[in-house]
Amino acid sequence: MTSHVVLGLGGCVDYELKLSSPVLNRLVGEYRIHHAELTSSVTVTTERELVISILSYLDKGGGGEHFVASSECLSAFAGRFPKRTTLGGTSVRAAMEMSRLGVPSTLHLVSLNDIVRRLLPADCDYICSGDQDTLYPHLIVQYDQGMRVRAGDIDIRAPFPNRLIYVNDPANESMLLSDELGSSLRDARVFLISGFNAVRDRRTLDLRLSALRDHMRRLPAEVVVYYEDAGFHEPGLSQRVRDALVEVIDIYGLNEDELQAHLGHAVDLLSVAEVARALESLRALISVPTLVVHTKYWSAAFGERAGEYAESLNEGIVIASTRYCHGDAYTNHHDELMRNRQRRTESVEFAAALESRMGGAVRCLPGFDLDVAAPTTVGLGDAFVGGFLAALAQGGSGGRRGT
CATH class of the missing domain: 3.40.1190.20 (Ribokinase)
Known part of the structure; x- marks a missing residue:
């Protein structure tokens, strides 16, 4: 029994999406993000801060979960990539x-x-x-090992594959x-x-x-x-x-x-x-x-x-x-x-x-x-x-x- x-x-x-280098490269340029800003402790209230958070994890190959103060920035970012609903x-x-x-x-x-x-x-x-x-969909962001982001003074490559979770629920x-x-x-x-x-x-x-x-x-x-x-x-x-x-x-x-x-x-x-x-x-x-x-x-x-x-x-x-x-x-x-x-x-x-x-x-x-x-x-x-x-x-x- x-x-x-x-x-x-x-x-x-969940809205699951996989990151792509061209989109992130473009966002780094549009938001004028610099390498010195990449820190996992950043508060996430805007799409710019969301991109910074993602890049900081990608640089280390790490995974994590974060509260996001604005559901709108989650929707805006998710709209830039193909996504699965799970x-x-x-x-x-x-x-x-x-x-x-x-x-x-x-x-x-x-x-x-x-x-x-x-x-x-x-x-x-x-x-x-x-x-x-x-x-209240959660944004689940995946990236592959070796993924590279190169724009401005940022040139990083993910040492491992991983996933990140961003939530306003x-x-x-x-x-x-x-x-x-x-x-x-x-x-x-x-x-x-x-x-x-x-x-x-x-x-x-x-x-x-x-x-x-x-x-x-x-x-x-x-x-x-x-x-x-x-x-x-x-x-x-x-x-x-x-x-x-x-x-x-x-x-x-x-x-x-x-x-x-x-x-x-x-x-x-x-x-x-x-x-x-x-x-x-x-x-x-x-x-x-x-x-x-x-x-x-x-x-x-x-x-x-x-x-x-x-x-x-x-x-x-x-x-x-x-x-x-x-x-x-x-x-x-x-x-x-x-x-x-x-x-x-x-x-x-x-x-x-x-x-x-x-x-x-x-x-x-x-x-x-x-x-x-x-x-x-x-x-x-x-x-x-x-x-x-x-x-x-x-x-x-x-x-x-x-x-």
């Missing part, structure tokens, strides 16, 4: 990946419209806190919880918490966290609660979420960008010594039973019963890698081919060395050797979560409750 999975807390419609939010993308794997779920949404109704898989039930249809910013959430949790075996990164007001966040804790009192004792981190629109609120939920989280997941943001410094992801120190430091900051870190080179579980999550780690890697290569169009055949693909040599060596150094406290699996001309960089972390939770739901591993 398939376990009951509840995925929350928000969701959205569904987004960690919980929604995870649900769609789980559906492919034959694992149904129930979603908690804060915004609903005809696009969502049309694109959600038939086996995804949902509840929604909104009392009327709303549409009152529904997710409010993150109102449905009165039905508690009853939907009564029979849950797995519960995903995500989306609080969009909340920008401290009082609103505290109210939502308190309400969530109340709903979670309905959870059965054997449930596994998985929290997936994200780029907070107000970085100072991240700690508030951790403080409120740390006692009721079994697994805390995050990617390499979020890992380094928490630590405040870069980490060489193929240095055993640096990663071991990073995991220990992260555990000191986030005191949960198990940390799960997913990166482009490897994915690892660190903490209590880490070895029990090997199958889930592997499924997360397979699904995220298949999406990286084939995007939304991948089939079960692509999935099976990925499972038999060769792993990256340096990642295999790293994973073995990290486990040897840290012992049973860590389980690390290497990523695949992938060489794709035009990879999909949108939703990879969400796909990992979907694969991880699908394996968890089908195999099961008991949680603990502190509500």
Whole structure:
């Protein structure tokens, strides 16, 4: 029997676009942007500031998520490129990946419209806190490795492919919880918490966290609660979420960008010594039973019963890698081919060395050797979560409750 999975807390419609050098070169010239202005900390209120933000990330090959004060500048920028309309939010993308794997779920949404109704898989039930249809598209910007922007005194080339998320979304910013959430949790075996990164007001966040804790009192004792981190629109609120939920989280997941943001410094992801120190430091900051870190080179579980999550780690890697290569169009055949693909040599060596150094406290699996001309960089972390939770739901591993 398939376990009951509840995925929350928000969701959205995404406008996905891929950057092109000619358009960015032209915008750099039109807006007279200089290299000295390229900083990821820029406030985004105009299209010029949006371009500066994108270029600062492209220069480093980084990914991120930002609040944008003007929805008009998002629309203006999106109008310069061909775009796809898809569904987004960690919980929604995870649900769609789980559906492919034959694992149904129930979603908690804060915004609903005809696009969502049309694109959600038939086996995804949902509840929604909104009392009327709303549409606040998120801008998802992809760029390929090697993409070059050369205009004025700017000459940069992306060292890695990645994606950026720009948001002006009152529904997710409010993150109102449905009165039905508690009853939907009564029979849950797995519960995903995500989306609080969009909340920008401290009082609103505290109210939502308190309400969530109340709903979670309905959870059965054997449930596994998985929290997936994200780029907070107000970085100072991240700690508030951790403080409120740390006692009721079994697994805390995050990617390499979020890992380094928490630590405040870069980490060489193929240095055993640096990663071991990073995991220990992260555990000191986030005191949960198990940390799960997913990166482009490897994915690892660190903490209590880490070895029990090997199958889930592997499924997360397979699904995220298949999406990286084939995007939304991948089939079960692509999935099976990925499972038999060769792993990256340096990642295999790293994973073995990290486990040897840290012992049973860590389980690390290497990523695949992938060489794709035009990879999909949108939703990879969400796909990992979907694969991880699908394996968890089908195999099961008991949680603990502190509500």
